Amino acid sequence: MKSLASQLTAGLTTDLAKATAIFNYVRDKISYSFYYNTAKGAVGTLNAKSGNCVDQTHLLIALLRASGIASRYVNGEVTFTQSGRLGHVWAEVYIDGKWVIADTTSSSNSLGKVNNWNTNNPTIHGRYAEITF
Numbered sequence: 001m002k003s004l005a006s007q008l009t010a011g012l013t014t015d016l017a018k019a020t021a022i023f024n025y026v027r028d029k030i031s032y033s034f035y036y037n038t039a040k041g042a043v044g045t046l047n048a049k050s051g052n053c054v055d056q057t058h059l060l061i062a063l064l065r066a067s068g069i070a071s072r073y074v075n076g077e078v079t080f081t082q083s084g085r086l087g088h089v090w091a092e093v094y095i096d097g098k099w100v101i102a103d104t105t106s107s108s109n110s111l112g113k114v115n116n117w118n119t120n121n122p123t124i125h126g127r128y129a130e131i132t133f
Contacts, residue, residue: 005063030059037054069094076122100112
């Protein structure tokens with residue numbers, strides 16, 4: 001993780017630039033696959049190049065933390081534009097004194113901007129340093 005994080009952030013000096021590079025890598029290089037809970041973890045997701053929302057978030061957070069950027073898990077229910085209301089896991093990244101939403105599960109999302117679900121009405125079950133399901 002540290003080696004990949006270093007490669008992805010080489011030459012970048014701000015946490016925003018580093019977090020954006022890491023976010024874009026996970027979003028663009030890891031395909032989404034549906035299954036419940038976690039099956040692969042960060043390393044397994046990286047090796048398989050695919051994962052669900054939990055495992056993509058495991059990888060995102062591992063790379064962010066390897067770069068010294070604070071991040072946390074968010075678990076809740078959201079209303080997706082295509083599939084309706086479902087349980088979901090995403091990340092928040094601490095940048096410039098505030099928590100920024102980070103959901104790599106759709107190519108239409110960017111760091112700080114989610115387009116594949118309605119961010120106005122999530123039911124948040126909790127925010128966690130680690131998640132165990």
